[in-house]
Amino acid sequence: MTTERLRAPDRMARPPGAGDLRLIVRDQPMELAAHRRYYGPVPHLDSGSGELITEIERAGLTGRGGAAFSTGRKLRAVATANAGRGARVVVANGSESEPASSKDAVLLARSPHLVLDGIQLCADTVGASRGYLCLGSRSPVARSVREAIAERDRAGLGGLPIEVVDGAAHGYLAGQETALVSLLNGGRAVPAFVPPRPSDKGVRRQPTLVLNVETLAQVALIARYGAAWFRSIGADDAPGSALVTVTGAVRRPGVREIPLGTPLGEVLHRSGLDAPAQAVLAGGYFGTWLPLPDAFRVPLSVPGLRAAGATFGAGVLAVLPASSCGLAETARVAGYLASQIADQCGPCRNGMPALAEAMNWIAFGQPDADIIGWARQLTGLITGRGACHLPDGAAVLVKSALTVFSADLRAHAAAGPCGRAQAAATLPIPPRSHR
Amino acid sequence: MSQPAPQSAGSVREFELRVNPIACDAHGVCIALLPELITADPWGYPVIRPGPVPLRLLALARRAVADCPTLALLLTEPQQPDRSRARRQG
Numbered sequence: 001m002t003t004e005r006l007r008a009p010d011r012m013a014r015p016p017g018a019g020d021l022r023l024i025v026r027d028q029p030m031e032l033a034a035h036r037r038y039y040g041p042v043p044h045l046d047s048g049s050g051e052l053i054t055e056i057e058r059a060g061l062t063g064r065g066g067a068a069f070s071t072g073r074k075l076r077a078v079a080t081a082n083a084g085r086g087a088r089v090v091v092a093n094g095s096e097s098e099p100a101s102s103k104d105a106v107l108l109a110r111s112p113h114l115v116l117d118g119i120q121l122c123a124d125t126v127g128a129s130r131g132y133l134c135l136g137s138r139s140p141v142a143r144s145v146r147e148a149i150a151e152r153d154r155a156g157l158g159g160l161p162i163e164v165v166d167g168a169a170h171g172y173l174a175g176q177e178t179a180l181v182s183l184l185n186g187g188r189a190v191p192a193f194v195p196p197r198p199s200d201k202g203v204r205r206q207p208t209l210v211l212n213v214e215t216l217a218q219v220a221l222i223a224r225y226g227a228a229w230f231r232s233i234g235a236d237d238a239p240g241s242a243l244v245t246v247t248g249a250v251r252r253p254g255v256r257e258i259p260l261g262t263p264l265g266e267v268l269h270r271s272g273l274d275a276p277a278q279a280v281l282a283g284g285y286f287g288t289w290l291p292l293p294d295a296f297r298v299p300l301s302v303p304g305l306r307a308a309g310a311t312f313g314a315g316v317l318a319v320l321p322a323s324s325c326g327l328a329e330t331a332r333v334a335g336y337l338a339s340q341i342a343d344q345c346g347p348c349r350n351g352m353p354a355l356a357e358a359m360n361w362i363a364f365g366q367p368d369a370d371i372i373g374w375a376r377q378l379t380g381l382i383t384g385r386g387a388c389h390l391p392d393g394a395a396v397l398v399k400s401a402l403t404v405f406s407a408d409l410r411a412h413a414a415a416g417p418c419g420r421a422q423a424a425a426t427l428p429i430p431p432r433s434h435r
Numbered sequence: 436m437s438q439p440a441p442q443s444a445g446s447v448r449e450f451e452l453r454v455n456p457i458a459c460d461a462h463g464v465c466i467a468l469l470p471e472l473i474t475a476d477p478w479g480y481p482v483i484r485p486g487p488v489p490l491r492l493l494a495l496a497r498r499a500v501a502d503c504p505t506l507a508l509l510l511t512e513p514q515q516p517d518r519s520r521a522r523r524q525g
């Protein structure tokens with residue numbers, strides 16, 4: 001990982017300063033002793049006092065898994081849900097089912113104790129007696145995370161039992177909040193209809209807090225250093241830092257920690273942007289194509305990307321080289337998403353394969369106006385019609401591709417697929433055996 | 436399923452129709468009963484007109500809810516849009 005935007009000091013006797021990295025400060029895993037030296041001990045919280053929730057609300061922390069929901073509101077919902085003492089559950093979501101994202105795995109590999117501190121702090125705050133850390137199938141960090149938990153137990157810090165759940169959750173939807181709850185209840189890792197929300201009835205029908213692992217690491221920092229410290233970097237409307245995964249046509253791909261609001265172009269140039277690039281996929285496979293260089297000044301934050309008609313999502317920035325065809329890339333992702341549906345909701349079960357097939361024609365055939373019109377119509381037909389957001393996300397992706405790559409669309413319609421449609425894929429598509 | 440409460444003067448409680456898309460099997464009963472608010476998509480699944488159910492259609496809406504063979508149609512108070520459906524990743 002490369003980290004030039006924020007620097008990593010050798011030793012931290014005080015809170016990280018304005019130019020310092022916060023979440024991932026070493027290129028090596030930070031063991032417990034180094035972690036405690038660097039960040040200081042976890043502050044003691046009076047259980048049930050709600051002081052951490054107030055501080056997190058002041059900080060303005062939002063979820064880093066993709067939905068950007070207010071972390072304070074989530075904590076408060078679980079803390080105030082009707083349940084007996086201790087009958088609540090905390091679930092750390094490290095499943096990272098977004099194929100182009102690797103920030104959660106890098107965070108868990110380098111700073112596992114920050115995430116584990118966050119689980120412990122949230123459990124103390126909401127009154128939970130069980131914690132789960134969910135990892136995707138074939139997670140490279142399963143072993144090291146289990147070692148980190150054992151390290152805490154040996155040091156007498158293992159107040160909360162934390163179970164690592166890995167290998168059981170497959171596929172793009174497995175990381176969805178209600179899918180994790182279903183998995184932990186012994187069911188399939190597929191989304192459920194809400195209500196009930198996990199914060200009311202989740203694991204074992206107990207109020208359940210599901211937070212992304214980066215969100216939990218941010219909680220561990222806010223608990224130590226406070227809301228004012230958290231807000232001392234980033235933008236007014238998007239305080240703090242976040243992890244992003246830069247991938248595609250850059251010389252130094254990888255995970256970076258950025259102050260929120262940093263312009264897209266700055267992050268891409270620091271990642272070694274290979275000119276000429278034509279577009280960047282922001283957010284992930286539910287995300288939006290942004291044309292380059294037009295989008296260089298877009299601030300990387302939830303409100304900044306929203307104003308540009310895009311989403312921050314899970315912080316993916318996938319750069320499309322000029323030698324690739326954006327329609328072909330989108331068609332492959334649409335095909336992947338269609339293969340990942342839970343097969344539960346009629347509009348998605350019918351609409352997603354149809355959308356993938358239409359995109360396939362558009363990318364690799366010579367689409368007529370009927371096919372293009374049908375693709376556009378399908379994006380409307382599937383939006384908001386499923387129990388989860390998979391069809392909505394696929395619709396957003398396809399709509400942005402038809403807009404941003406409109407010149408390619410006209411060229412394909414006039415003369416068939418461009419030569420670039422056969423170029424090697426930029427966006428990673430998990431092999432079938434890994435889904 | 437909460438039932439609409441009697442309205443008190445000055446405060447009209449609004450209700451919205453929602454489909455549980457996992458439970459829905461496209462029987463089409465709701466589409467036949469309440470074409471003013473519910474239409475069929477190309478595969479026969481219901482598309483609900485957004486917004487509150489007009490007062491004059493509330494009785495029909497209740498009947499459509501009661502007659503759905505898979506209990507997939509719901510009459511609810513308006514939800515906050517950001518939490519109304521299952522979301523990806525906390």
